Amino acid sequence: MSLCFTKIYSIFIIFAVVATHSIAEYIQDDSTDIPINAYTNDYGGGDGSSSGVSPTEPSISEVAVEKALSWLRSQRAQDWGWFNNTPDVLLALQLAPYTELNQIPETTPETQLSTKQMEIEILIMLWRHHEYPLSPGKLSKYALALNTLCHDPRQFHGHDLIGTLLHHESQRDADFALSVLSACSASAHVRKRPIRRLLDIANAVNDHNIDTVAIVILALKCIVQDHRHRNLQHFVRRPSLGLARQQLPDGGFGNLHATALAMQALQNEEYTINNHWNRTAAVRWLLSHQTENGNFGDIAATTDAILALSWRGLSAIRTLECGHVSDLENHVDIDEGHFKSHVPHTNSNDTEGRNVSVTYTLWVGTNVTENYTLTLTIPRNETFYNVMQIASLLDNHFVFEASEWPNGHYVHTLAGYKEEPMGYHYWLLYRVPTVPDPSNPPANQLVAPGGVDDLLVEDGEHYLFWYKKL
Template sequence: MDERPVLVLPAAARAVEWVVGQRRADWGWGSDTAHTLLALRLANATWFAPENLDAQLSTKQLELELVLRLWKHRELPLTTGHLAVNVMALVALCRDPRAFYSKDLVAMLGHQEGGVDFEVAFAQLATCTAGHHVRKSRIRRLVEMSTERNKIHSIDTLSVVILALHCAQHQRRHDLKHFIDQAVHTLLHHQAADGSFNKNLHSTALALQAMLSSQLAGSWNATRAQEYVMSHQRPDGSFGSLFDTNAVLPLMGGRTLLDVALRRCPRVTHDTIDSEDAPVDEFDMPGDSVPVPSDLTPRPDLSNTTAEELIKTTYIIWKGNNASTHYNLTFNVPVNTTFLTIMKMAAEQDERFVFSASHWGNGLYIHTLAGAKEQKLGYWFWLLYRLREAPVPGVKPDNKFVVGTGVQETIINDGDLLLFWYHQI
């Protein structure tokens, strides 16, 4: 697993220890087993080390509880929310919810309407993070929830809607940014002066996850929201209840519920399982030992291309809020070249342009570039801009220039200046 920054390491360790200490004799947490294992997985990867028998027993208890619920579905039907959190927990634990003891839980979830808006939104988030495309009708429902003027949704629902829309957008549904921005704007209006949302710890934790997933470039009181959350930690490490502690745990691991979609699971090769998590796809140097997926665009062949048939583009990197570190490379490439191809060419030519990416839905998410890795809780992110005029280092381009597609889907135009800027937002 990749290591991400945490709020306070001792605080996170104490919270994990308290949660683990709440297990019952059967190695589960009663009706909260799925939610708890999901939170622990996002907060603390080391607890799930292969040699940790406790984690294995708790995972088996999760499976046992779910099998029993499926068996007794007539007596005790699975609610949409309970099924959704189980799907996300299985995905986070590297289990396939589409083949759970001959049951396709993702398909089952797709056939449930959900009783309340929160369950509807959470079900779509679970469906998406499991790698299944969210139906257009469900996307429309999420959009409706984010735009309804005559209905005030709870902070929790709006936060999960934002997370679900982000996940759906990364499934190459790039027309959702307007609705996400609108929902984020609505959510921000509910932040109180003390940093909280709805004066409630659980709601604030969910809202903070939604804000972090949005890579928000506007002004909002992130520090005060974090301080509000951390002020509720008790001496025993908990945040008052298992329910609230589970909501905070992902944040303490530098993660949100969206990170379920970025799971790194052992690879199965020739009926054997690697002992460590599969590495993030690396595109750092030519001849890298990590295999490059076959669907990635190769370096363009210029042997049969005349100068008149080439287009010109410049790739720029800025590092730091004031862009104190900046450099660029210019390329002449054929029409229909992707930006991913430009990035690979730059990495081969200049080691300052080496990068790493992980799979997000059906695309690639650039998380490390030029030796700098995104840090969610420090609000340091890589943002990609497509410009037509040379930018002034440190001067923020208008948000309209932010590229809304993945590096694989971004096609270069003649004269494009592609700026990747690592700065605090």
């Protein structure tokens, strides 16, 4: 079997080299200059506001990005790659020159040659994985680059790169988040367990570095978009606020890599944290690190800066209209996992007028042998069924099952306990004036007046689902 794979990869590499030679001859024989895509966007936040990238911002960033792109092209090796940075450079070259989020980049002969070189790099890495363990971070970058080239990483010469990433979950939070971002960008199925881990990191911003928090925010934004799960949008705001507040007086977020990632994580206007960060200052900080020849220190730093200054960064990959078929279909799978921390209370400075705070409690047994409570801050005008969905993402005790009827959902299982009509054990939903106290159980008149789909939660309300014998 090993000999068979060796022959297959050898044949592919020989084919790739022949194809590379043929395209190279075409370029050398063609007297016509290959056009470089016009870069038409402006950057910088000239009004000093903290809003996301805008086409009306000063053109100094446009000039800086074009100089950086030209420098990157000049660093291309004879094999049409960029040594260990080939996927990073292809990401920058494919995303930066466009202002429309879903515009598919043009494929030039040079791009084809560099793509072929990257494919050879990936195949060699897969071929030698027994000798040199796969790097989740590196494989994620390859998958993201393939996406920008409209190549499905789930179908890479018989290999599912996304499946490999999700199956071998990295213990390093930053690499894990990048793996999830790669999967989501490829329209792959992101299960509930990885989402829980992302939320766990997002709720402990102070325990993680800027790089990790920024990548987690990018991954969560992609998941919200992919699942059309608007209830998760609220969980993006808190880490975004924490990240924005880490901007230094000089405009940066520490080093260049961290600053570039933070700018990408905060640039989406939907999640912009007004009055807590200044994009203009961040742009100026980045531009101050550009040299006369256009680079920002080395190839890796230059690609980081380009994505940060551009209209499209890592968050835009999912929007490319490449025709990939999503295997998510707006579904979040329910699987096993443990979420370490509950959602903390949000102080008054962080809470927008459109958010409300409620408590949700579960009691098991007529004598209350089990008692679980969550405090949730959610958008206004959500139903209690939406509250239940959010709670199930945060704590396994709140995972539920429900039957769907024409008039709404009927919840029959919570915390692993299913209703037993023969024994008269049922789940009853109460709306109570204070956090439920087992020593003072609610009276029957406090049973909720409607089903879980009919109840619109209000700020300060308390809900109890009690499994008891009638």
